[in-house]
Amino acid sequence: MKIVFHERYYNSDYAMDPAAKSGRLEGIIDLLSKNKEFEFIKPKLATKEDILRAHTERHFNYIKRDSLLYELSSLAAGGSILAAEEGYNGNPTFAVIRPPGHHASADSCWGFCYFNNISISLLKLFSEGKIASVFVLDFDLHTGDGNINILTNRNDRFKVKILNPSSSGRINYMKEVEDYMQNLKNIDIFVASAGFDQGIEDWGHLLYPEDYFELGRLMKEYSEKLCKGRRYALLEGGYNHSVLPKNVDSFCQGFK
Numbered sequence: 001m002k003i004v005f006h007e008r009y010y011n012s013d014y015a016m017d018p019a020a021k022s023g024r025l026e027g028i029i030d031l032l033s034k035n036k037e038f039e040f041i042k043p044k045l046a047t048k049e050d051i052l053r054a055h056t057e058r059h060f061n062y063i064k065r066d067s068l069l070y071e072l073s074s075l076a077a078g079g080s081i082l083a084a085e086e087g088y089n090g091n092p093t094f095a096v097i098r099p100p101g102h103h104a105s106a107d108s109c110w111g112f113c114y115f116n117n118i119s120i121s122l123l124k125l126f127s128e129g130k131i132a133s134v135f136v137l138d139f140d141l142h143t144g145d146g147n148i149n150i151l152t153n154r155n156d157r158f159k160v161k162i163l164n165p166s167s168s169g170r171i172n173y174m175k176e177v178e179d180y181m182q183n184l185k186n187i188d189i190f191v192a193s194a195g196f197d198q199g200i201e202d203w204g205h206l207l208y209p210e211d212y213f214e215l216g217r218l219m220k221e222y223s224e225k226l227c228k229g230r231r232y233a234l235l236e237g238g239y240n241h242s243v244l245p246k247n248v249d250s251f252c253q254g255f256k
Helices: 026-032 048-052 057-064 069-087 117-127 145-151 168-182 207-227 244-255
Strands: 002-004 038-041 093-095 133-138 159-163 187-194 230-234
Touching: 002 069, 026 093, 026 244, 048 057, 048 069, 048 117, 057 069, 057 187, 069 093, 069 117, 069 187, 069 230, 093 133, 093 207, 093 244, 117 230, 117 244, 133 145, 133 207, 145 159, 159 168, 187 207, 207 230, 207 244, 230 244
Parallel strands: 002 038, 002 093, 093 230, 133 159, 133 187, 187 230
Antiparallel strands: none
């Protein structure tokens, strides 16, 4: 399994918000780096062409006004593209990227997101004729409105199904995810907007580490059934730094 990471993601000076708080990634990288099954790979900046598949020129220029924010957001988008390319080639990949992206829409952004990493990565694969249909599992506590706004109701025949589980209680939550996957057909790749703020010790007070393992396992099982195991995941939310590494590792153990 591949892990996308760049040391520049440690930089938290691009914004003063909980998602940019320093110390978020160190524990994750420390834990994942101990697993010899995980190969770390380093991304490059996404190009303007890559970003404009998902965003307007106006939004691009708005982010570009802040040089550090633009650099790190472009590097996060580049990390998502690398993860997508690896996932498409049959290598399960988790991208430990910052800033996150699922609240960024084509011409606006909020929720500590600036460029929509999921959309940028998927639209690159689509533009190259590699994929025509996608399943996105967004298990962040907060619905990824940017993913929905950019990727659904399109007029270019790109078919994207997005699930933001909303069931109360962890048993019903996990059942909702599996029931949805059981009904999927004609999917070319699986991707997760992997937010961990539904954790039992995080904002959502819902999911345990074993639940994150199961989410990863379900992504593996159904991607292998439907699209030769093509799958990747991008880090979104998660705010309790003391438990975030364990939850991310649990997901990766099921996902690999």
